[in-house]
Amino acid sequence: MAEGEKLISINIEDEMKSAYIDYSMSVIVSRALPDVRDGLKPVHRRVLYGMHELGIRASGAHKKSARIVGEVLGKYHPHGDTSVYDAMVRMAQEWSLRYMLVDGQGNFGSVDGDSPAAMRYTEARMRKISEDMLADIEKDTVDHQLNFDDTLKEPTVLPTRVPGLLINGASGIAVGMATNMPPHNLSEVVDGIHAYIDNNDVTIDELMEHVKAPDFPTGGTIYGYDGVREAFKTGRGRVVMRAKAEFEEVKGRECIIVTEIPYQVNKADMIKKTADMINDKKIEGISAIRDESDRNGMRIVYVIKRDAIPNIVLNKLYKYTALQSSFSVNNIALVNGRPEMLNLKDMIHHFVEHRHEVVVRRTEFELKKAEARAHILEGLIIASDNIDEVIAIIRASANGDEARQNLIERFKLSEIQAKAIVEMRLRQLTGLEQDKLRSEYEEIMKTIEDLKDILAKKERRMSIIREELQEIKDKYGDERRSIIEYAGGDVSITDLIPDKKVVITISNAGYIKRTSLTEYKTQNRGGVGTKASTTRNEDFLEHLFVGTNHQYMLFFTQKGKCFWMRVFEIPEGSKTSKGRAIQNLINIEQDDEVKAFVCTGDLKDEDYINNHYIIMATKKGQVKKTALEQYSRPRTNGINAITIKDNDELLSAKLTTGESQVMLALKSGKAIRFEESKTRPMGRNASGVRGITLANDEDEVVGMVSVNDTESNILVVSEKGYGKRSSLEDYRITNRGGKGVKTISVTEKTGELVSIKNVTDADDLMIINKSGIAIRMEVASLRVMGRATQGVRLINLKGNDSIAAVAKVKSDEDNIDDEDDTVDGTPVDGTPTASQTTQNENSSEEEE
Numbered sequence: 001m002a003e004g005e006k007l008i009s010i011n012i013e014d015e016m017k018s019a020y021i022d023y024s025m026s027v028i029v030s031r032a033l034p035d036v037r038d039g040l041k042p043v044h045r046r047v048l049y050g051m052h053e054l055g056i057r058a059s060g061a062h063k064k065s066a067r068i069v070g071e072v073l074g075k076y077h078p079h080g081d082t083s084v085y086d087a088m089v090r091m092a093q094e095w096s097l098r099y100m101l102v103d104g105q106g107n108f109g110s111v112d113g114d115s116p117a118a119m120r121y122t123e124a125r126m127r128k129i130s131e132d133m134l135a136d137i138e139k140d141t142v143d144h145q146l147n148f149d150d151t152l153k154e155p156t157v158l159p160t161r162v163p164g165l166l167i168n169g170a171s172g173i174a175v176g177m178a179t180n181m182p183p184h185n186l187s188e189v190v191d192g193i194h195a196y197i198d199n200n201d202v203t204i205d206e207l208m209e210h211v212k213a214p215d216f217p218t219g220g221t222i223y224g225y226d227g228v229r230e231a232f233k234t235g236r237g238r239v240v241m242r243a244k245a246e247f248e249e250v251k252g253r254e255c256i257i258v259t260e261i262p263y264q265v266n267k268a269d270m271i272k273k274t275a276d277m278i279n280d281k282k283i284e285g286i287s288a289i290r291d292e293s294d295r296n297g298m299r300i301v302y303v304i305k306r307d308a309i310p311n312i313v314l315n316k317l318y319k320y321t322a323l324q325s326s327f328s329v330n331n332i333a334l335v336n337g338r339p340e341m342l343n344l345k346d347m348i349h350h351f352v353e354h355r356h357e358v359v360v361r362r363t364e365f366e367l368k369k370a371e372a373r374a375h376i377l378e379g380l381i382i383a384s385d386n387i388d389e390v391i392a393i394i395r396a397s398a399n400g401d402e403a404r405q406n407l408i409e410r411f412k413l414s415e416i417q418a419k420a421i422v423e424m425r426l427r428q429l430t431g432l433e434q435d436k437l438r439s440e441y442e443e444i445m446k447t448i449e450d451l452k453d454i455l456a457k458k459e460r461r462m463s464i465i466r467e468e469l470q471e472i473k474d475k476y477g478d479e480r481r482s483i484i485e486y487a488g489g490d491v492s493i494t495d496l497i498p499d500k501k502v503v504i505t506i507s508n509a510g511y512i513k514r515t516s517l518t519e520y521k522t523q524n525r526g527g528v529g530t531k532a533s534t535t536r537n538e539d540f541l542e543h544l545f546v547g548t549n550h551q552y553m554l555f556f557t558q559k560g561k562c563f564w565m566r567v568f569e570i571p572e573g574s575k576t577s578k579g580r581a582i583q584n585l586i587n588i589e590q591d592d593e594v595k596a597f598v599c600t601g602d603l604k605d606e607d608y609i610n611n612h613y614i615i616m617a618t619k620k621g622q623v624k625k626t627a628l629e630q631y632s633r634p635r636t637n638g639i640n641a642i643t644i645k646d647n648d649e650l651l652s653a654k655l656t657t658g659e660s661q662v663m664l665a666l667k668s669g670k671a672i673r674f675e676e677s678k679t680r681p682m683g684r685n686a687s688g689v690r691g692i693t694l695a696n697d698e699d700e701v702v703g704m705v706s707v708n709d710t711e712s713n714i715l716v717v718s719e720k721g722y723g724k725r726s727s728l729e730d731y732r733i734t735n736r737g738g739k740g741v742k743t744i745s746v747t748e749k750t751g752e753l754v755s756i757k758n759v760t761d762a763d764d765l766m767i768i769n770k771s772g773i774a775i776r777m778e779v780a781s782l783r784v785m786g787r788a789t790q791g792v793r794l795i796n797l798k799g800n801d802s803i804a805a806v807a808k809v810k811s812d813e814d815n816i817d818d819e820d821d822t823v824d825g826t827p828v829d830g831t832p833t834a835s836q837t838t839q840n841e842n843s844s845e846e847e848e
Contacts, residue, residue: 036165038160043083058127062124065124140365167186185479193348213228221485222482224486234343235329242323244259261298274302277320311568370448377441379418386411387429403422502515503516506582510593546807564603608628618645618648620648622687625656651701664703664740665703665756667753668746669742669743679691679736693738718751720751721802722751723794724789767795773801
């Protein structure tokens, strides 16, 4: 131990405590947490201030990043150069900051996590929005502090006009606390601040009408609103983010196309992890993943296997990969140097308070400057009024100091005024310059009065803050990138799919698809229809019906088996696509064929399944009733629905309540009506009882209708396009098993009966013929006729074409389009062209 030194023993525990507290406070206050006023951490503030000091403006040239980093390191930020460069790089990345603060030139990394080039290769400059964060800094608007070696001063906060914390968010890990604040849309934030300025007692709910949710730089979808609401109200919450995905057909294969991913997700990592899951069979239904992103934007392609259902695959991707991730909001920022948890209103309040202080200090600075200039101008005006005397005094003086002293004594001037007079140029003695002095003095006095008024009235200061914010909104405001899906949450796959109306079509060869009902347009009776589906060679559409995505679909095959599926599991296709083979969706036997299908409500609802029945009819006239409960437990290989006898096959199945009446129609034009109660419920393996007696061996049942109300009419359609709407009362109720009564007069012109439906004026009719043409018309346009007539022409058939299927659609007036486009020569609003009008006049429309 050296001479004069002495040891002081201290408790290591106390020393550790005090040292660690000092360290943690340093990290909290001057490293990891943003300031609530400008939203910046010290390193970001120093980068922007360093660029400001170097004069690297948005309108100037880019400068080497190394030069900027050197400036910041040498003057303000005594840490590693990597920390400064990394912070600057992030400020220049469009996928990191919602509103970038640095304009980079060169390789600044990528959304795949690629590193930026070294600082000696890249260049940077400020963006215009950064200049607005530094506006008025030279007007003593903010406090400055000494830098690390006490040789220079740096600002403690920027006098920002931009609500930086709200628009760009922040994240940082301090000691014992962390912050994670999401970015928001500038236009929405400014509107929210305006609402707060107009009414300081505004509630958070009212603010949320303006600031709707976070707005992430990478777009995507905010899925569910509960977490957002929680975060705005308390400062903590969990925002679920989803990629933006859509379905597309690429080279004949269905694909999921992702164009936007959740915030802070590394695209390359996400694709690699997804590929690993596919290889490990954790995710099935994807045959390939391609990253087709380029300079025009992001595009990740997931190619779906032919037997997979796109919606289910997408929901699995959301469940197991980063296509769905969450942002845990934790709004902690420094308020007066202390960390605080902040809700939406708190952040707006502190920003407005900061702007108010900046406006006050700026006004005081400008007032001081204006008063100093006015003081000098007063002296100069006195001098110009007494110019001869002033010149005489100056000439008589031995030196400048004496001249100043003599002027002060003669005209009662201040030291500053006297100095200004002595330093006056000779040209200021001209009459023009003297007038200029007076007008400048008048102007400056008005300015002083205005500045004093600003300092006296808080309303004016608030109005200035409001105007400046509006300027910021006009300059940098943009549309939301992140879509908000309010209905989301922790839900099942079913709830992820909107329960909208769809048209389901099944072709004769067994191709099925669902299409949004809005793709079909209403036409008038007699139109030729629009192209409904591109079917395969010699294939035609045979079945069509309307349902909603959440309903259950029961498929009944001609051999009497029943298969079970949700409507949303049926592959989606456009109106003109072929669809997918049913064999790929259900385990149907090769020589079997789906003949009937039923859309039901919730099969988990006991009351529903116990009070509903399935009634079936076969081609040979057998009928059978079974409780729906028997079909509520599906098996992948199907279950027996009815035992089919030789040379017979299942034709139709309907959902009933047990109280309805049943009508069967024969190809020969006969129909029977009997009470459903005449058929007792049977087990799934029974073969049923006789419903109608056939006229001969060639005859067969073409359709079955279950009628619940006597108001509905019976519509029958023949294969050559004739149809007729008759009153239900025309068909008397008979016993089950009779021969029936005539329902349409079958002639060579009408062709044999192909369909029977029960309809009301509220229904629309969808008719599809074997060539794939579909027409939709209002049932109300058909008048009610007698039972035994041949009817009127419903659709104009070309050549040897004939009707394949008829379905009824609930009329939806919003769905009727009045566009002027034509499809297949027919205006889609249903107005016939001149040639069609002639055709319609020549066709048989009268009762015979």
